[in-house]
Amino acid sequence: MTPEPIQPLPTEPGPIQPLPTRPKPILAVRDIGKSYGAVRALQGVSASVGAGEVLCVLGDNGAGKSTFIKILAGAHPHSEGTLLAFGTERRFTHPREALDLGIATVYQDLAVVGLMPVWRNFFLAAERTRGRGPLRRLDVAGMRATTKRELARMGIDLRDVDQPIGTLSGGERQSVAIARAVYFGAKVVILDEPTSALGVKQAGVVLSYIARARDRGLGVVFITHNPHHAYPVGDRFLLLQRGRSLGDFAKSEITIDEMTALMAGGPELEALAHELERR
Template structure:
């Protein structure tokens, strides 16, 4: 088996987030059906599957855009039901969306703070602390591997991978406990993909529960601790690095028959595997 990029050093703990038998419907169609999974602090869970497999609905559920109809969503062991994205953010769940939106003409530091700009002085003489805003942006971006940026440059000057890293750095700075990253749809170079992956590793190292939604088994295996393969709104398999290597993941995503056979084989060998 290959070694994960920056292997997680955080020991197994109780789940930060947990789904138990969750079903989410759009009308009569179950976009998610009896989905159960656990998301632990200090681990990266990669969610893989074809279009229509339920990945986007899972992201929407965790981020407060979609409510579940059956089952339970638990945060620190307590059942929750997010009614808005604001409630999910207030609970410490930050989502970096697939089609990342930034204000292109605004500076990098403005995009980093987005209404939470640091100030100095006391009311009524309080004023924006530009030095702190710039320094914080550069420092937090560097902590996740993005260096050499000009905080005063417009966000449009950032590459696609850097823009995603900016959103991740912002989530870390403002105290996120769980990070949900939907793989960017914009074409990225290998170096830009590396920035996004390095950001995920940094988030894991800082103790966040990370969910990485991707279609790329190679990237998933580089950073993942767990792999949730979805099909038709259900968890087709829930695997760890000890169960599969990158070739296994690639083959599983290429054919459902292989997935079913391997899943049954693994369950015979490991009866305690989650279903």
């Protein structure tokens, strides 16, 4: 008895799946520029970051990264172009204006007091109090408990929030600063070279907390000169050179080798290599 031939399955086309779309930008710049007198520190730069995204801003020393940070953070108003925050055009004249909108900046020096305990630094300039009038006092227990809880939510497990923050490693201090920004309502966190002075292991710790902030729905602007730190966590990459943009790329549009070559100067580096060869 011969088996019946297997009938082919119907080949009706299924529903077309929509392509994934980027989240709506919560912070964006278009052709932004900054001049200090006759010096143009930044010119024609466009980029954006959405909720749950990491925008990496890369460039060598003098590329314009610091100027870019100051514009986003409200420290310096831009001279040209457009800055949009939550869809509304803005022109910041003071860092408090950016902070009130939920744009927090963590600088390299972290603005911490090394001899104070972790919880005091967590609530620095925003201390909680209890009671009224002459009976008003610091809510020490409440601040300790909140600090420990919020650090745990970011995956930071400290032995004791009473220990001086100066005794923590560089990566741990950066992580505390990120958790503090998240707790006080940041929607966008700008990180100024957070891994520049760290070893490989501690840099990895900071990168993991950047990913945690991203996964909690924050927009992260990660300033760095190291493509090997940027590429694992980045969704978009803005490359700066001498105050101008070399491009704003999605991760699918550029490889780490291409990024490194662009930052290094490509043809200029190749010409230098030939020049330095032994004759």
